[in-house]
Amino acid sequence: MNDHDDMGARLARGLQEEAERVRPESGLQSILARTRPAPARRPRSHWWPVVGGTLATGGLVAAFAFVAVDDDPTVEPPVATATSAVTLYFTNLDGKLVSGLAEVPDTGDHGLDAVNALLAATPEDPDYFNTWRSLSADNDSGLELSSPVTVSSVEPVGNLITVDFDGPVDNPWPLTQIDWAIDPETFSQQLVWTVQNALDSDAGVLVTMNGEAVDSILTAEVRQPIAEDPYALAPVQIESPNQGDTVSSPATVSGQSATFEANVVWRVKQNGQVVTDGFTTSEGANGVFGPFEFTVNLPPGDYTVEAFEHNMENGKVINLDSKDFTVH
Amino acid sequence: MTTWDADEAVSQLYGAHYTRLVRLATLLLRDQAVAEEVVQDCFVAMHGKWSRLRDPDKAAAYLRQSVVNRSRSALRRRTVAARHEPEPVGSHPSAEDSMLERERRAEMLVALDGLSQRQREVLLLRYYLDLSEADIAETLRISRGAVKSHSSRGLATLRTTWGESR
Numbered sequence: 100m101n102d103h104d105d106m107g108a109r110l111a112r113g114l115q116e117e118a119e120r121v122r123p124e125s126g127l128q129s130i131l132a133r134t135r136p137a138p139a140r141r142p143r144s145h146w147w148p149v150v151g152g153t154l155a156t157g158g159l160v161a162a163f164a165f166v167a168v169d170d171d172p173t174v175e176p177p178v179a180t181a182t183s184a185v186t187l188y189f190t191n192l193d194g195k196l197v198s199g200l201a202e203v204p205d206t207g208d209h210g211l212d213a214v215n216a217l218l219a220a221t222p223e224d225p226d227y228f229n230t231w232r233s234l235s236a237d238n239d240s241g242l243e244l245s246s247p248v249t250v251s252s253v254e255p256v257g258n259l260i261t262v263d264f265d266g267p268v269d270n271p272w273p274l275t276q277i278d279w280a281i282d283p284e285t286f287s288q289q290l291v292w293t294v295q296n297a298l299d300s301d302a303g304v305l306v307t308m309n310g311e312a313v314d315s316i317l318t319a320e321v322r323q324p325i326a327e328d329p330y331a332l333a334p335v336q337i338e339s340p341n342q343g344d345t346v347s348s349p350a351t352v353s354g355q356s357a358t359f360e361a362n363v364v365w366r367v368k369q370n371g372q373v374v375t376d377g378f379t380t381s382e383g384a385n386g387v388f389g390p391f392e393f394t395v396n397l398p399p400g401d402y403t404v405e406a407f408e409h410n411m412e413n414g415k416v417i418n419l420d421s422k423d424f425t426v427h
Numbered sequence: 428m429t430t431w432d433a434d435e436a437v438s439q440l441y442g443a444h445y446t447r448l449v450r451l452a453t454l455l456l457r458d459q460a461v462a463e464e465v466v467q468d469c470f471v472a473m474h475g476k477w478s479r480l481r482d483p484d485k486a487a488a489y490l491r492q493s494v495v496n497r498s499r500s501a502l503r504r505r506t507v508a509a510r511h512e513p514e515p516v517g518s519h520p521s522a523e524d525s526m527l528e529r530e531r532r533a534e535m536l537v538a539l540d541g542l543s544q545r546q547r548e549v550l551l552l553r554y555y556l557d558l559s560e561a562d563i564a565e566t567l568r569i570s571r572g573a574v575k576s577h578s579s580r581g582l583a584t585l586r587t588t589w590g591e592s593r
Contacts, residue, residue: 118450
């Protein structure tokens with residue numbers, strides 16, 4: 100029996116080492132593409148906050164959820180309180196940070212509003228993910244939560260921003276074995292970038308649970324306070340059109356990039372076929388972000404625009420971002 | 428509690444399991460490209476079945492099971508190419524990967540090749556995925572007794588084929 104245990108341990112070690120040499124490339128995009136028989140027309144929608152009746156434990160924060168409302172002029176967004184737009188950071192298929200705007204109730208506490216929004220938001224772009232949502236009370240993951248987490252306070256003091264939660268943020272799914280395809284440290288960066296952006300600050304972020312500093316966030320151990328990682332951002336992001344937008348032709352596509360030698364390659368697809376392509380030069384290059392823009396003439400129809408760069412060593416498409424849009 | 432739609436299920440389960448499943452399939456198939464294809468096939472199939480699964484734990488078990496089954500079929504299709512020198516499975520040698528360690532792992536792969544397909548599957552599920560006997564039995568649709576005997580026979584064979592070269 101001992102011999103078996105020894106052999107088992109040796110085998111486990113050998114298999115683990117051998118397995119770690121396998122680094123699959125991202126496959127989610129092609130999986131999802133194969134689940135769609137034909138490109139479906141996506142309804143144009145916006146996220147509107149709906150103010151709910153319940154009050155969080157703090158008594159100050161109105162609970163809210165985002166609901167999609169079709170862009171029908173007869174449907175008025177529910178107006179219950181002043182709202183403001185906050186920038187939230189999500190992750191993309193490469194595990195890089197991408198930003199998106201969300202309209203949230205404006206309580207005057209911008210840091211708190213932003214973290215509340217991060218705990219609730221579903222990105223419009225199907226290639227973007229928000230794992231923070233898994234921690235929140237209204238998460239719909241279907242997995243048993245240890246307990247839903249809400250944010251108690253976001254306080255900038257000196258050169259430190261303290262974000263306090265009322266429950267554990269280390270692993271929302273304690274019963275599920277997680278082997279993240281993306282670097283779990285990206286999740287802490289989502290919070291850091293979102294909070295710094297809301298407070299217009301570059302102070303480090305200290306995450307606490309009921310006042311005690313936590314030592315891990317969403318499955319990754321963290322060293323606190325957490326500084327922003329400038330390499331966490333996706334090197335190419337399309338900012339306009341938004342996912343699902345309807346635009347007129349010629350359509351202007353713009354975004355931010357920090358690619359090698361400022362090159363941004365683009366192509367427009369219809370039903371999976373490239374209908375036009377080109378390249379442009381960004382004002383940002385080699386790790387420094389700057390805007391890029393190009394214009395395309397297109398007949399009315401549904402399209403997908405992709406912007407990316409080529410890996411200089413092997414020519415592969417990397418750092419791709421895409422948006423589905425309609426030309427009327 | 429509401430549940431995921433199929434897209435969200437695929438995305439979340441992808442995040443949680445994709446890498447590990449590709450690694451499992453690569454260990455079974457010794458071919459990373461085919462392994463990635465097999466695992467992607469499984470996710471696409473799961474997407475179609477999501478309305479019946481509706482439960483992430485069940486879906487994870489389903490994915491595991493279909494990865495093993497599809498890898499087995501892929502191996503059968505590959506019989507013609509059989510019996511070549513087993514290649515190291517990954518393409519990313521680590522810095523501290525000494526020649527000696529590489530050789531030891533190559534010997535492990537040769538030794539695993541000497542086992543029956545079932546024994547290999549049981550040992551990978553147990554010692555790579557760290558599954559319980561009950562979960563292995565469910566994944567492979569065999570009895571727990573069969574899991575025990577495949578496991579102990581497999582390890583016994585490895586003791587002679589791989590164990591002596593240490």
